[in-house]
Amino acid sequence: MAKRMIEKCVTAFAWLSGLLLTASVAGLMGYVFVKGAGSLSLSLFFGDTAPMDALLFRRQVFDGIFPAMVGTLTLVGLSISIAVPVGVATGIYMAEYATGRTKHIFGLFFDILAGIPSILVGFFGFSVAVFLHHQVSDRIAPCLLISALALAFLVLPYLIRTTQTALENLPRQVRVTAPALGASPIQTIFYVLLPQSLSGIVSGIILSIGRCAEDTAVIMLTGVVATAGLPSSLLSNYEALPFFIYTISSQYADHTELMRGYGAAIVLLAICALLFTLATLIRHRLSDHLLYGGR
Amino acid sequence: MLAQTSIKIKVRNLFFSYAETAVLKDLTVDILDRSITAVVGPSGRGKSTLLSIFNRLWEDIPGARMKGSVHIHLDGTDRDIYHPACSLPDLRRKVGLVFQIPNPLPMSIYKNVAFPRKLAGGSSKQQVMDAVETALKQAFLWEDVKDRLREDARSLSGGQQQRLCMARALVVNPEVLLLDEPTSSLDAEATEIIEQLILSLKENCTIVMVSHDMAQVKRVAERWLELSEGKMMANGRISAPACRAR
Numbered sequence: 001m002a003k004r005m006i007e008k009c010v011t012a013f014a015w016l017s018g019l020l021l022t023a024s025v026a027g028l029m030g031y032v033f034v035k036g037a038g039s040l041s042l043s044l045f046f047g048d049t050a051p052m053d054a055l056l057f058r059r060q061v062f063d064g065i066f067p068a069m070v071g072t073l074t075l076v077g078l079s080i081s082i083a084v085p086v087g088v089a090t091g092i093y094m095a096e097y098a099t100g101r102t103k104h105i106f107g108l109f110f111d112i113l114a115g116i117p118s119i120l121v122g123f124f125g126f127s128v129a130v131f132l133h134h135q136v137s138d139r140i141a142p143c144l145l146i147s148a149l150a151l152a153f154l155v156l157p158y159l160i161r162t163t164q165t166a167l168e169n170l171p172r173q174v175r176v177t178a179p180a181l182g183a184s185p186i187q188t189i190f191y192v193l194l195p196q197s198l199s200g201i202v203s204g205i206i207l208s209i210g211r212c213a214e215d216t217a218v219i220m221l222t223g224v225v226a227t228a229g230l231p232s233s234l235l236s237n238y239e240a241l242p243f244f245i246y247t248i249s250s251q252y253a254d255h256t257e258l259m260r261g262y263g264a265a266i267v268l269l270a271i272c273a274l275l276f277t278l279a280t281l282i283r284h285r286l287s288d289h290l291l292y293g294g295r
Numbered sequence: 296m297l298a299q300t301s302i303k304i305k306v307r308n309l310f311f312s313y314a315e316t317a318v319l320k321d322l323t324v325d326i327l328d329r330s331i332t333a334v335v336g337p338s339g340r341g342k343s344t345l346l347s348i349f350n351r352l353w354e355d356i357p358g359a360r361m362k363g364s365v366h367i368h369l370d371g372t373d374r375d376i377y378h379p380a381c382s383l384p385d386l387r388r389k390v391g392l393v394f395q396i397p398n399p400l401p402m403s404i405y406k407n408v409a410f411p412r413k414l415a416g417g418s419s420k421q422q423v424m425d426a427v428e429t430a431l432k433q434a435f436l437w438e439d440v441k442d443r444l445r446e447d448a449r450s451l452s453g454g455q456q457q458r459l460c461m462a463r464a465l466v467v468n469p470e471v472l473l474l475d476e477p478t479s480s481l482d483a484e485a486t487e488i489i490e491q492l493i494l495s496l497k498e499n500c501t502i503v504m505v506s507h508d509m510a511q512v513k514r515v516a517e518r519w520l521e522l523s524e525g526k527m528m529a530n531g532r533i534s535a536p537a538c539r540a541r
Contacts, residue, residue: 181411196401
């Protein structure tokens with residue numbers, strides 16, 4: 001009898017937890033949308049600049065979030081293209097090649113890396129920038145490239161661990177298919193193991209995109225500024241949406257300005273959704289076409 | 296009799312264990328060229344393990360250990376397949392393996408069969424196409440699939456999938472074909488086709504198959520080898536001189 005009661009309680013608790021989480025996400029998104037929907041207008045994006053001029057990069061936008069959107073997209077794109085090859089390759093190494101002590105020690109390091117607060121990663125990036133400024137060239141300062149490298153460093157452990165887990169979870173039956181047909185280890189990895197574990201790897205990439213798009217601590221110390229316009233090169237300062245939201249909500253002068261922060265939050269969510277969709281689409285195309293060279 | 300028929304696989308004093316569990320103990324056996332040899336015996340006595348020893352597919356299993364020697368007559372020479380100079384991809388193309396559960400890759404029928412050729416490289420598109428057609432014909436599958444080669448291989452029935460896997464193993468012209476209970480997941484009709492197929496392949500291949508079904512063994516195999524308690528217990532003889540036991 002007591003046993004059944006406990007079982008019921010556990011089930012109810014699990015249900016409630018799930019419900020609470022779903023409700024909070026819905027509540028959060030709903031709140032942002034209700035608050036911010038009113039401020040979504042062309043002037044939020046482009047300020048006083050004509051939209052076409054801004055989109056064709058003919059004139060700079062000073063009073064809108066367009067440069068911050070471009071900054072965030074560039075930053076995420078850069079960080080992900082640096083982190084994915086390294087992260088996936090390390091994941092492959094961990095799952096397919098590393099053994100015994102090496103694997104254990106590396107795994108421990110990656111877990112520690114995953115636990116490092118992002119402000120420390122930002123601080124490290126900042127120190128690297130200062131070091132390079134003094135030792136290499138005084139043109140180097142906190143900039144887009146340093147931020148992208150620091151963010152890539154921040155998301156590496158997620159990519160490594162998800163790739164490793166996805167590969168390790170493949171059943172032995174799948175694992176031996178290609179070797180039994182005369183595939184070398186590297187052929188097995190590229191033709192069978194990676195395509196079969198793509199969905200796991202892509203979920204790691206999606207997690208990393210989200211992390212890169214939202215992180216504020218790292219970029220604050222490594223090159224983001226409130227007004228920079230569009231980034232002109234990898235070594236320039238840039239604007240980013242999370243930093244815009246942060247500055248506006250901490251320094252707003254009036255209600256309309258705060259509402260612009262909510263508007264920017266909606267745009268940030270939309271950009272993340274867009275990138276997630278893109279990642280999923282790429283995954284389908286990859287598994288269908290690229291790796292097997294079409295059906 | 297024995298002296299006249301050449302020996303394809305020569306196993307000498309083979310011991311095999313997984314961690315602490317001994318699976319095969321001092322097995323010595325000869326398998327004759329172009330014959331069908333069945334490996335029978337209770338579950339867990341090393342039947343499938345014996346097949347994986349012939350193409351070295353067991354080697355990545357943690358804790359697995361082997362002692363003894365295995366020689367296979369390939370490309371006209373007697374080869375110690377555990378010699379360090381022996382190329383694994385090459386060995387596995389010459390010694391094909393078909394698993395118990397059909398395992399088509401998630402791609403088209405054509406690409407599945409062409410896959411081992413692609414791995415081996417060095418063939419033109421036309422050569423691969425010809426080889427795929429020949430292999431599908433050998434596996435009695437050509438008529439079923441010739442109009443749907445671009446369809447996903449997983450859309451085939453279980454029996455067709457298993458024949459596809461046989462065609463995939465045959466496309467690189469193996470000299471030895473290992474079959475691990477190839478019909479255990481199939482119905483009676485599909486089983487019959489596979490059995491006929493196995494009989495027809497004997498002309499070109501040495502076939503070693505694991506089976507639980509003694510009736511099937513009697514229908515298909517010429518010799519059978521019973522593994523029990525990790526040793527060869529019986530050395531059956533159905534219609535031809537059998538393999539030798541110690």
